Amino acid sequence: MTSLAGKVALVTGARRGLGRSIAEHLLGRGATVIGLARGAATIDSPDYHHRSVDIADAAAVQAAFRVIGRDFGGVDVLVNNAGVLTAQHAMILAPGAAKAMIDTNIFGTFMVSREAARLMRRRPGGRIVMIGSMAASLQPAGDSVYAATKAAVTVMANVLAKELGPMGITCNTLAVTAIESDMLDQLPRDKIDAIVAALPIPRLATRDDVTHALDFFLSPHSGYITAQTLWLGGIHQ
Numbered sequence: 001m002t003s004l005a006g007k008v009a010l011v012t013g014a015r016r017g018l019g020r021s022i023a024e025h026l027l028g029r030g031a032t033v034i035g036l037a038r039g040a041a042t043i044d045s046p047d048y049h050h051r052s053v054d055i056a057d058a059a060a061v062q063a064a065f066r067v068i069g070r071d072f073g074g075v076d077v078l079v080n081n082a083g084v085l086t087a088q089h090a091m092i093l094a095p096g097a098a099k100a101m102i103d104t105n106i107f108g109t110f111m112v113s114r115e116a117a118r119l120m121r122r123r124p125g126g127r128i129v130m131i132g133s134m135a136a137s138l139q140p141a142g143d144s145v146y147a148a149t150k151a152a153v154t155v156m157a158n159v160l161a162k163e164l165g166p167m168g169i170t171c172n173t174l175a176v177t178a179i180e181s182d183m184l185d186q187l188p189r190d191k192i193d194a195i196v197a198a199l200p201i202p203r204l205a206t207r208d209d210v211t212h213a214l215d216f217f218l219s220p221h222s223g224y225i226t227a228q229t230l231w232l233g234g235i236h237q
């Protein structure tokens, strides 16, 4: 596999869960990794640089990217992983919780993509990957807003693919099945077990399942692969 030495990779939500695993994987492949999350860093590596930013705060995102542009000159890879979930039937889902999902999962992802693209166009071969979800396909009860936000990031990737393709930047979505994390722990286990049992490959995703698929999108051989959604575990739209 090609080394990512000399590349700058930005991962949102890099403090915990999947984002942390992705950041550690990219560090292992030789990249310099910038992590964005609300809280403080949890990764200790000379090649890891953390910014505590709420991605739903446009001004904070722009301020962070001014520093990133100054310190790193550009960005080669963006993994839009940060996300929040409150799974409740619509009639009891609090408006604030609904808005938080829209603000982080859609608006925050847009802001980070926008600012990263401005830095990415300075260098060849940029890669943007959205972390999508099986929820966008399975559309389970209780996920009216969450599933809609995850469908939205796929559409966002497809539109960005058109806008950024002429600059050599690809934009794709990696739609993830259930994977152990704080987010999954919020959900009733029996509900998750039932969903997983109905998947074509009836098991939880692993970190390796995700990072191997991510490597495909990041490969220098994948420069003609854009506006695609890769559904893990055999789910499909």
Ligand SMILES: NC(=O)c1ccc[n+]([C@@H]2O[C@H](COP(=O)([O-])OP(=O)(O)OC[C@H]3O[C@@H](n4cnc5c(N)ncnc54)[C@H](OP(=O)(O)O)[C@@H]3O)[C@@H](O)[C@H]2O)c1
Residues within 6 Å of the ligand: 012, 013, 014, 015, 016, 017, 018, 019, 036, 037, 038, 039, 040, 053, 054, 055, 056, 080, 081, 082, 083, 084, 104, 108, 131, 132, 133, 134, 135, 176, 177, 178, 179, 180, 181, 182, 183, 184
């Ligand atoms: N877990 C699953 O089963 C599953 C399945 C399908 C898709 N996904 C997707 O995978 C991604 C990662 O999920 P996860 O399970 O790893 O979640 P998680 O364990 O809850 O971690 C979420 C991460 O996102 C960060 N984050 C949330 N809101 C943010 C904001 N406004 N600004 C900056 N950072 C923010 C958190 O930062 P702090 O640590 O600072 O709070 C945290 O690092 C999400 O996009 C999720 O939708 C997960």
